[in-house]
Every structure is written in C-alpha cells, then in structure tokens.
Amino acid sequence: xxxxxxxxxxxxxxxxxxxxxxxxxxxxxxxxxxxxxxxxxxxxxxxxxxxxxxxxxxxxxxxxxxxxxxxxxxxxxxxxxxxxxxxxxxxxxxxxxxxxxxxxxxxxxxxxxxxxxxxxxxxxxxxxxxxxxxxxxxxxxxxxxxxxxxxxxxxxxxxxxxxxxxxxxxxxxxxxxxxxxxxxxxxxxxxxx
Amino acid sequence: xxxxxxxxxxxxxxxxxxxxxxxxxxxxxxxxxxxxxxxxxxxxxxxxxxxxxxxxxxxxxxxxxxxxxxxxxxxxxxxxxxxxxxxxxxxxxxxxxxxxxxxxxxxxxxxxxxxxxxxxxxxxxxxxxxxxxxxxxxxxxxxxxxxxxxxxxxxxxxxxxxxxxxxxxxxxxxxxxxxxxxxxxxxxxxxxx
DNA sequence: GAGCGCATGTAAAGGGTTACATGATTCT
DNA sequence: AGAATCATGTAACCCTTTACATGCGCTC
Numbered sequence: 240x241x242x243x244x245x246x247x248x249x250x251x252x253x254x255x256x257x258x259x260x261x262x263x264x265x266x267x268x269x270x271x272x273x274x275x276x277x278x279x280x281x282x283x284x285x286x287x288x289x290x291x292x293x294x295x296x297x298x299x300x301x302x303x304x305x306x307x308x309x310x311x312x313x314x315x316x317x318x319x320x321x322x323x324x325x326x327x328x329x330x331x332x333x334x335x336x337x338x339x340x341x342x343x344x345x346x347x348x349x350x351x352x353x354x355x356x357x358x359x360x361x362x363x364x365x366x367x368x369x370x371x372x373x374x375x376x377x378x379x380x381x382x383x384x385x386x387x388x389x390x391x392x393x394x395x396x397x398x399x400x401x402x403x404x405x406x407x408x409x410x411x412x413x414x415x416x417x418x419x420x421x422x423x424x425x426x427x428x429x430x431x432x
Numbered sequence: 433x434x435x436x437x438x439x440x441x442x443x444x445x446x447x448x449x450x451x452x453x454x455x456x457x458x459x460x461x462x463x464x465x466x467x468x469x470x471x472x473x474x475x476x477x478x479x480x481x482x483x484x485x486x487x488x489x490x491x492x493x494x495x496x497x498x499x500x501x502x503x504x505x506x507x508x509x510x511x512x513x514x515x516x517x518x519x520x521x522x523x524x525x526x527x528x529x530x531x532x533x534x535x536x537x538x539x540x541x542x543x544x545x546x547x548x549x550x551x552x553x554x555x556x557x558x559x560x561x562x563x564x565x566x567x568x569x570x571x572x573x574x575x576x577x578x579x580x581x582x583x584x585x586x587x588x589x590x591x592x593x594x595x596x597x598x599x600x601x602x603x604x605x606x607x608x609x610x611x612x613x614x615x616x617x618x619x620x621x622x623x624x625x
Numbered sequence: 626g627a628g629c630g631c632a633t634g635t636a637a638a639g640g641g642t643t644a645c646a647t648g649a650t651t652c653t
Numbered sequence: 654a655g656a657a658t659c660a661t662g663t664a665a666c667c668c669t670t671t672a673c674a675t676g677c678g679c680t681c
Contacts (some may be wrong), residue, residue, distance in 0.1 A: 240640075241527060248531040258660050271526040278641060280662060300649045300660050312534075319528065319535050319543075326550065328523040333464040333589075334434055335512065336582035338441040340574040341505075342512050350512075357519065381533040389529035392596045396526075399592035403585045433668075451632050471669060473634060493632050493677045 242274055242282055247291060247315040250307040252382055254295040257283050258302070267386070270393065286311070332400065336407075348408060355404035362397035365390055435467055435475055440484060440508040443500040445575055447488040450476050451495070460579070463586065479504070525593065529600075541601060548597035555590035558583055 245268060249260055260283075261276040268274070283305060286292045291311035295304045307315075332354060339347055369390045377383045438461055442453055453476075454469040461467070476498060479485045484504035488497045500508075525547060532540055562583045570576045 340578035385533035395592040
C-alpha cells in the first residue's frame with residue numbers, strides 16, 4: 240500500500256489537513272498515484288490510530304491539520320530504504336497497443352495521432368514547469384530538488400511515448416495496404432493449445 | 433474496467449481457457465496490467481453470462497475453453513474505437529522520487545544505481561525479444577505486428593527510465609555536499625520562496 | 626502409488642471509486 | 654440573504670489480491 244507512505248511523505252514536509260493532502264495528491268502525485276478524498280480521510284484516521292501522525296491544530300471550518308510523529312517519519316524512511324520497489328505499473332495506452340490489430344486502420348491512425356499530441360503536450364507542460372524550477376523560482380530546498388527529479392522522469396516518459404506514437408504512426412505496421420500482403424501462413428490460433 | 437476488454441482482446445486471437453489467459457496476462461500483459469487467476473475466472477463467468485463469450489470446448493483436466501462471440505468482438509472494437517483512453521497510470525518508481533529528499537544520500541545513490549540497472553536490463557530483454565520478431569521468427573500476422581508495437585513502447589519507456597536514473601545519479605542533486613548550498617550549479621536565480 | 630504440475634474454483638480481506646450528505650465560512 | 658467554496662465525512666459498490674481448497678492426469 241503506497242497511499243499510506245505517500246501521505247506520510249507529504250506530511251514530512253509540514254503539517255497539512257486532509258483537504259490539503261487531497262489537493263496535493265491531485266496536483267503533484269495524482270499523475271503517478273491517483274487518490275480521492277474519501278480514501279485519504281479514512282487512511283488519515285488509521286494513521287492517527289497507529290500513532291504515525293497526530294492532530295496538530297484545528298482551524299476555521301472544523302479543519303483538522305495533522306503532523307507526522309517521529310514514528311511516522313521513521314516509517315516512511317524505512318519504506319524508502321528497505322521495501323523493494325514494485326516495478327509493475329498500469330498504463331492503459333500501452334495495454335491497448337496489444338489490441339491494435341483489432342482496430343480499423345484509419346481509426347488506429349487517428350488514435351495514434353491523438354496519443355502523440357497528448358504526450359507531446361504533457362511533456363511540454365512538464366518541461367515548462369521544470370524550467371521555472373531550474374530558474375530557482377521555487378527555491379532550492381531539498382524537497383524542490385526531489386520534485387525536480389520526479390518531474391524529469393515525467394518529462395522523459397511522456398517524450399518517450401510521444402516518440403513511440405509518432406514511430407508507430409510512421410512505420411505504419413498496421414496500414415490497410417499492409418493487410419493481406421503478409422505471408423498468410425500464420426493463421427489465427429496457435430498449434431493446438 | 434480494462435480486464436474485461438483485455439480478456440475479450442485475447443480471446444479475439446482464438447479460443448483459450450482461464451488458465452491460458454492467466455498465463456498470457458502474466459507473460460505479455462502482466463507488465464502493463466497485472467491480473468491474477470481468481471479475477472480472471474470470475475470475470476470469464478460474468479462475460480459468459482453477458483453473452484460476450486461462450487464455452488467452446490471442455491478438455492482433459494476439466495479444462496474449459498472459451499470462444500468470443502460476435503457481440504464480444506463488437507464490444508472490444510467499440511471499446512478501442514469509442515472509449516476515451518484513461519491516461520492516469522500508477523508507477524511506484526516515480527512516486528518514490530517525490531520523497532527522495534527524505535532518504536540518506538548514500539542510500540539514494542545505491543537506489544538509483546539499482547533502478548538504472550533494472551530498467552536497462554528490462555529494456556535489453558525487450559529489445560532482444562523485439563529483434564526475434566523483426567527477424568520474422570513469430571510470423572508476420574497482424575497480431576504479431578501489434579505486439580511488436582506494444583513492445584516498442586515498453587522498450588522506450590524502460591530506456592527512458594534507465595536514462596533518468598542515470599541522470600539523477602550523475603547530476604547528484606541530492607548529494608551530501610549539496611545540502612545547504614544555495615542553488616544547483618549553473619544558474620543565477622533569486623531564492624524566492 | 627507418490628508426487629508433481631495442470632486446471633479450476635471459492636472465500637475473505639483489502640484497496641479504490643462514486644455518490645451522497647452536511648456544516649462552516651467567506652464573498653457578493 | 655444567497656451563493657460559492659472550504660472541509661469533512663459515510664455508505665455502497667466495485668476491483669484486486671491473498672489464502673485456501675480440490676480434483677485430474679501424467680510421469681517416475
């Protein structure tokens with residue numbers, strides 16, 4: 240479960256309420272680990288019960304800000320240092336690629352164009368954001384620098400996928416003319432499953 | 433829900449049992465959309481009830497092979513053509529990067545080295561596999577070509593992440609000596625913040 | 626006939642999303 | 654006063670994982 244450690248990690252920067260955390264999840268972390276507010280609130284309750292965070296203050300609109308405890312900080316650090324990284328990931332764009340052969344060639348071309356545009360746009364937006372960081376507009380705190388590193392990964396992944404969509408569109412492996420020109424020896428199904 | 437369409441997509445290649453599908457999920461699709469066998473079996477039951485697939489044959493060890501129906505095929509195609517792609521993805525590697533500032537600098541360096549190695553190895557393995565496809569060892573069916581396109585995305589993403597881990601390791605943004613110094617080398621910007 | 630791998634399932638628990646609900650404060 | 658927004662939560666449902674259970678067929 241990564242949500243737990245995500246919340247602890249964000250609280251390590253300073254006290255925050257469930258509302259703040261939900262906002263930061265949707266802004267910064269949402270693109271690599273989506274989380275909605277009901278999940279965040281209930282996890283915060285559990286974290287408090289476990290003594291990893293505690294209520295720091297209550298504010299205006301019955302706002303409740305949490306602070307990370309020493310145990311909580313130790314727990315994130317333990318996670319970062321000791322727990323193996325789970326390298327499985329979910330990405331629908333890639334998942335769909337396995338089934339491109341089922342698509343109408345024209346639909347596929349349109350699909351690849353729009354995917355290319357999406358990833359190029361996303362990469363450009365992230366690059367713009369990274370440049371403001373590089374200009375020092377967000378300070379040079381250690382958190383800012385960590386975020387800059389995460390941002391770089393986002394940029395590179397989106398650029399890679401934009402390049403991939405472009406390549407797939409150009410190399411035209413699934414084009415209409417290509418249909419049927421392939422050696423017909425490979426028929427549907429494998430040698431008797 | 434993508435599992436449903438994943439199963440339909442795989443069955444579009446030809447009849448298969450739950451066991452076959454579980455295996456193919458873990459081999460081919462597992463890296464972009466993990467699925468365990470209990471989920472697959474129960475989804476197959478639901479798909480059959482919905483008339484999107486039907487039992488094609490029963491074999492040796494009470495094996496039950498399913499075949500996609502016309503309705504099922506129409507449903508995958510509808511999904512591919514009409515349903516918007518969900519671009520959110522989950523990736524722990526990237527998620528952790530936001531919290532690198534909490535790590536001991538030496539641990540972080542070791543972490544980045546091992547991540548670099550993992551992604552480089554994965555990319556190399558996928559590249560090797562792609563080359564056998566390019567040599568035509570898997571035939572030139574339209575399915576094979578779609579898989580080749582998916583493979584290319586995997587290669588590019590893993591290469592991008594290997595490059596990123598390398599960059600993060602080299603640029604040394606989180607090094608011990610760097611702690612407390614004003615700004616990352618190279619730029620004059622105001623502290624602002 | 627013992628043991629292994631094939632093949633299918635059920636049960637329970639956990640994680641995540643969507644819909645619903647409500648009160649408090651600020652702004653106009 | 655009314656609208657918008659802040660802020661928190663509950664309930665129901667769905668998706669996903671883990672653990673448990675079982676029987677068949679092949680090989681040694």
